[in-house]
Amino acid sequence: MNFHRNHWLLLGTIFFGFIGLAFIIAILPAQWMQRNTEPLPEAKPLSDIEQRGLEVYIAEGCVACHTQQVRPLPMDSPWGRPTAAADYALLGPMDVWRPYSPAVLGSARTGPDLSNIGARQSSETWQYLHLYNPRAVVKESIMPAYPWLFEPATGAEGDAPVVTIPEAYAPEGGKVVPTEQGQALVAYLLALRQIPIEGASGTTQTASTETSRDSDASAGGDEEKADAKGASLYANTCASCHQANGEGLPGTFPPLVGNAVVLADDPGEHIDTILNGAQGRTIDGTEYASPMPGFADQLDDDQVAAIVNHERTSWGNDAPTVTAEDVAGRREAGAE
Amino acid sequence: MVNPASLLPASRSAIVTKAAVEVAADRDTASTRLIYVYLGSATFWLLVGTLIGAYLGLKFATPDIDHIAWLSYGRLRPVHTNTVFWGWASLAMIALALYVVPKTSRRRLHSLPLAWVSLGLINAAVLVGDLLLMAGVNNGGQEYREYIWPVQGVFALGVILVTYNMIRTIVGRAIEEIYISNWYIMGGFLWTVALMVIAYVPVYQQTGISETVIQGFYMHMGVGMWFTPMVLGLTYYFLPKLLNKPIYSYSLGVLAFWTQMVFYSMIGAHHFIFAPTPWWLQTVAIIFSVGMIVTLAAGTGNFLMTMKGSFHTVARSYSLPFILVGVIAYFLFSLQGTFEAFRSLNRVWHFTNFTVAHSHLTMYGFVVFLIWGGIYGLVPRLTGREPSHFLAGVHFWFAFVGVAIYTIALMIGGTMQGMSWMAGDAFIESVTMMAPFWLWRALGGGLMFLSHLIFAYNLWCMRPARRDLPQELAAQEAMA
Numbered sequence: 001m002n003f004h005r006n007h008w009l010l011l012g013t014i015f016f017g018f019i020g021l022a023f024i025i026a027i028l029p030a031q032w033m034q035r036n037t038e039p040l041p042e043a044k045p046l047s048d049i050e051q052r053g054l055e056v057y058i059a060e061g062c063v064a065c066h067t068q069q070v071r072p073l074p075m076d077s078p079w080g081r082p083t084a085a086a087d088y089a090l091l092g093p094m095d096v097w098r099p100y101s102p103a104v105l106g107s108a109r110t111g112p113d114l115s116n117i118g119a120r121q122s123s124e125t126w127q128y129l130h131l132y133n134p135r136a137v138v139k140e141s142i143m144p145a146y147p148w149l150f151e152p153a154t155g156a157e158g159d160a161p162v163v164t165i166p167e168a169y170a171p172e173g174g175k176v177v178p179t180e181q182g183q184a185l186v187a188y189l190l191a192l193r194q195i196p197i198e199g200a201s202g203t204t205q206t207a208s209t210e211t212s213r214d215s216d217a218s219a220g221g222d223e224e225k226a227d228a229k230g231a232s233l234y235a236n237t238c239a240s241c242h243q244a245n246g247e248g249l250p251g252t253f254p255p256l257v258g259n260a261v262v263l264a265d266d267p268g269e270h271i272d273t274i275l276n277g278a279q280g281r282t283i284d285g286t287e288y289a290s291p292m293p294g295f296a297d298q299l300d301d302d303q304v305a306a307i308v309n310h311e312r313t314s315w316g317n318d319a320p321t322v323t324a325e326d327v328a329g330r331r332e333a334g335a336e
Numbered sequence: 337m338v339n340p341a342s343l344l345p346a347s348r349s350a351i352v353t354k355a356a357v358e359v360a361a362d363r364d365t366a367s368t369r370l371i372y373v374y375l376g377s378a379t380f381w382l383l384v385g386t387l388i389g390a391y392l393g394l395k396f397a398t399p400d401i402d403h404i405a406w407l408s409y410g411r412l413r414p415v416h417t418n419t420v421f422w423g424w425a426s427l428a429m430i431a432l433a434l435y436v437v438p439k440t441s442r443r444r445l446h447s448l449p450l451a452w453v454s455l456g457l458i459n460a461a462v463l464v465g466d467l468l469l470m471a472g473v474n475n476g477g478q479e480y481r482e483y484i485w486p487v488q489g490v491f492a493l494g495v496i497l498v499t500y501n502m503i504r505t506i507v508g509r510a511i512e513e514i515y516i517s518n519w520y521i522m523g524g525f526l527w528t529v530a531l532m533v534i535a536y537v538p539v540y541q542q543t544g545i546s547e548t549v550i551q552g553f554y555m556h557m558g559v560g561m562w563f564t565p566m567v568l569g570l571t572y573y574f575l576p577k578l579l580n581k582p583i584y585s586y587s588l589g590v591l592a593f594w595t596q597m598v599f600y601s602m603i604g605a606h607h608f609i610f611a612p613t614p615w616w617l618q619t620v621a622i623i624f625s626v627g628m629i630v631t632l633a634a635g636t637g638n639f640l641m642t643m644k645g646s647f648h649t650v651a652r653s654y655s656l657p658f659i660l661v662g663v664i665a666y667f668l669f670s671l672q673g674t675f676e677a678f679r680s681l682n683r684v685w686h687f688t689n690f691t692v693a694h695s696h697l698t699m700y701g702f703v704v705f706l707i708w709g710g711i712y713g714l715v716p717r718l719t720g721r722e723p724s725h726f727l728a729g730v731h732f733w734f735a736f737v738g739v740a741i742y743t744i745a746l747m748i749g750g751t752m753q754g755m756s757w758m759a760g761d762a763f764i765e766s767v768t769m770m771a772p773f774w775l776w777r778a779l780g781g782g783l784m785f786l787s788h789l790i791f792a793y794n795l796w797c798m799r800p801a802r803r804d805l806p807q808e809l810a811a812q813e814a815m816a
């Protein structure tokens with residue numbers, strides 16, 4: 001046993017020793033994961049177009065900045081419930097050039113987690129605007145623009161959705177149509193919806209950190225704290241469409257400043273809109289075609305109340321506020 | 337510590353001193369040309385790769401600087417990482433190993449033509465791989481293995497041929513013992529060959545997150561079983577040689593080597609702490625991350641003890657300061673990695689820019705600085721030409737200050753990002769809050785890139801004379 005003189009002994013130990021360790025710590029555990037991970041019973045495989053969207057997601061390198069991995073930590077709860085191995089079970093080899101499951105988990109959260117983006121931001125119009133140029137909807141965003149996933153609208157696009165881009169970011173003509181790849185990518189993003197797991201903490205609740213952190217705040221006590229909570233929830237949940245200043249995007253997402261429903265003394269419709277969403281409303285003479293998603297499944301009564309109150313008391317709005325009980329009442333009324 | 341010499345059989349310390357120190361300047365023009373062209377290719381990729389890095393850094397401040405698909409952030413980021421990994425650092429390390437392994441084996445390289453083939457294969461792989469990445473063809477978004485298998489296959493073939501070349505050289509060595517440098521260098525080669533195969537065989541990583549288990553292993557073995565042992569092995573040669581004294585303790589080097597192999601192999605899963613991979617796997621990774629402290633202390637301690645008493649030589653040299661920084665960075669920032677692996681700290685730092693700071697402190701502060709130390713230590717001896725000492729100093733300080741600005745900004749910013757998420761602030765606040773730190777990063781990155789331009793110029797100044805006649809060299813020597 002002389003490693004200093006016997007080269008085959010030394011090189012052989014180095015090489016095969018490492019391979020042995022690799023089996024223990026990587027290959028066998030991977031094999032075990034592969035064999036023993038079942039998808040959730042309700043999980044559906046991606047449709048053809050969604051699968052193509054996943055391929056665009058990989059080709060563009062979205063994984064460089066976005067995770068799809070919610071850790072079992074309170075700080076991750078804004079992104080959904082903790083992800084389980086089962087959530088990824090349906091991912092399979094892509095093609096002969098990459099016969100592996102794509103690495104969607106990610107390792108940097110320069111942008112938000114996308115595990116549940118289809119539920120968090122289900123507006124197709126928003127997704128298109130955002131891809132065309134993220135700053136058109138989120139002013140502070142540093143995400144790249146993807147104009148090559150769009151073509152100028154010609155008026156002859158058939159079923160493809162026509163997207164009106166805000167002036168500052170618009171190409172000539174102002175309207176664009178997503179290419180096949182763009183449509184596939186958005187189809188994939190909208191398919192990213194977590195399936196609830198019984199007993200998983202923070203089940204698809206947006207920002208339930210706030211619930212635990214500030215549970216006493218809205219229950220009476222500290223008004224400032226309650227408003228901070230409303231502001232933060234608003235920023236995470238609503239601002240991407242209605243904007244941080246509440247002005248919306250002209251013609252696409254309605255303003256909340258001076259909005260009749262927000263200012264109404266009876267908060268019923270305001271609460272209902274957040275719980276159930278809206279579509280095709282005409283507000284102040286403008287018809288808004290793109291639908292707003294409902295948040296009944298993602299926000300609890302406290303959180304809805306905090307958002308309603310934030311909207312009712314910000315940007316010069318001054319309308320009567322509500323309590324969690326009011327929201328619970330509307331929820332029940334809606335359920336009947 | 338006992339007197340190092342007393343730990344060693346007489347024959348070994350003789351080799352150490354001789355192999356490491358008593359080597360006259362080389363007069364093997366064919367091998368000098370080979371090594372120089374390797375270094376030239378490597379430096380070309382350094383410039384390409386870090387120009388892209390600097391551009392990526394700029395994009396955080398001006399996301400609309402271009403709207404070209406091939407230059408978009410998500411496609412370009414892996415071009416940066418793969419180019420500096422496989423084009424720059426790998427080729428530069430191989431170049432130095434092509435000198436050290438034959439030298440410490442007291443014979444010529446087994447086959448020069450074969451080494452040229454390897455160079456061609458590796459260059460071709462990086463070129464094609466980068467173009468494919470920019471065209472949107474990648475391996476599925478898995479860090480550092482983004483090249484699809486036909487491309488990485490060509491790269492691996494290049495490495496396999498060098499490995500074979502090295503093995504034949506060592507097997508035919510003209511002395512009895514295998515010098516410690518060659519343990520590390522051959523470790524680096526053999527582990528990397530195995531790793532490339534393990535990372536690209538699909539069988540056990542086809543569905544779900546089985547791929548994630550392999551990815552964690554691969555990512556860490558890439559940095560830990562390729563770059564780390566290679567530069568450590570090179571340093572076991574260059575440091576004693578440049579200081580003109582034997583390495584402090586041969587046995588510490590051997591101890592560090594075996595712990596490196598066993599501990600480092602086990603810690604890959606710490607890249608996915610809190611992921612839905614098996615919990616025990618993560619715990620094992622954390623425990624061995626702590627175990628790595630033994631390896632780090634043994635390695636760095638050995639180098640620093642070798643330097644002890646010779647710091648005046650370090651200060652006078654233009655290669656040794658690079659080595660000193662590299663050795664200290666190895667200890668400090670690998671230790672930083674151990675801290676990042678703890679669950680309590682990982683929750684603050686994981687997913688944030690802190691990780692990016694760690695990557696550059698290690699890959700740049702440790703690996704690249706040791707490579708530069710080796711290049712400045714070796715090439716003037718090979719070619720008989722020196723760079724301007726002043727410009728070598730400028731290179732050092734720009735690179736050092738640049739990477740310090742880059743990483744300090746991201747360590748502070750990254751920690752604040754993590755705190756912001758923990759405080760439950762709206763996500764976009766963690767983006768706007770980072771703006772100044774990203775500016776600092778761009779500034780540091782700009783300095784680093786500048787230093788690379790200077791380094792490229794210095795390498796040009798050290799080029800072999802066109803007609804490398806022995807008399808001419810001797811004349812130069814006499815003048816120097």
Ligand code: HEM
Binds near residue numbers: 671687
């Ligand atoms: C004791 C030794 C080391 C330990 C325990 C360690 C630990 C870690 C940990 C825990 C991470 C993941 C951080 C996160 O994602 O939250 C990490 C990332 C990283 N480490 Fe180390 N590290 C060590 C040494 C090194 C060395 C020597 C290098 C380079 C030669 C290196 C290069 C990297 C790189 C490039 C990443 C980023 C990977 C990514 O893209 O996610 N590390 N390290």
Ligand code: HEM
Binds near residue numbers: 107386700
């Ligand atoms: C001018 C010099 C450099 C600049 C400006 C630069 C810039 C960057 C930027 C902007 C990123 C992306 C960070 C992010 O996603 O947030 C990055 C990533 C990376 N760079 Fe560099 N870089 C430089 C040199 C290098 C060198 C020489 C190496 C290695 C030899 C290196 C290794 C890496 C690695 C491993 C990553 C991935 C980090 C991670 O995933 O944690 N960089 N670099």
